[in-house]
Amino acid sequence: MTRPLLIASVFAGSLLLSPLVQARDLRDVELRRLFEPTPAEFRAEQAGRIYIYEGLQEADIARAISEQFTRVNSMMFIRVQPTPVVPTPGQGDAPTHVYYQDDGC
Numbered sequence: 754m755t756r757p758l759l760i761a762s763v764f765a766g767s768l769l770l771s772p773l774v775q776a777r778d779l780r781d782v783e784l785r786r787l788f789e790p791t792p793a794e795f796r797a798e799q800a801g802r803i804y805i806y807e808g809l810q811e812a813d814i815a816r817a818i819s820e821q822f823t824r825v826n827s828m829m830f831i832r833v834q835p836t837p838v839v840p841t842p843g844q845g846d847a848p849t850h851v852y853y854q855d856d857g858c
Contacts, residue, residue, distance in 0.1 A: 804827060811836045
């Protein structure tokens, strides 16, 4: 009786954790495409394809605009993660929460 319960628990756990793994993998794919596009991706951009990058950090976008300026017309950034603000003296060690800039589109 415990074996089916163990199998069900492992399956449920994998379902709960897989979005976290996928989110990290997706970020890696987007960063790779942003800074090192494959020849096929580059040709698609030249033909007018626009890639939408979601949830990247503000610093990554600034770097892309600086290093990949000729490709900027093929990029769209949504749900940007702003650079965390350092607490001012007197605030203590309050954690900076992650939030997204979202224009609602």
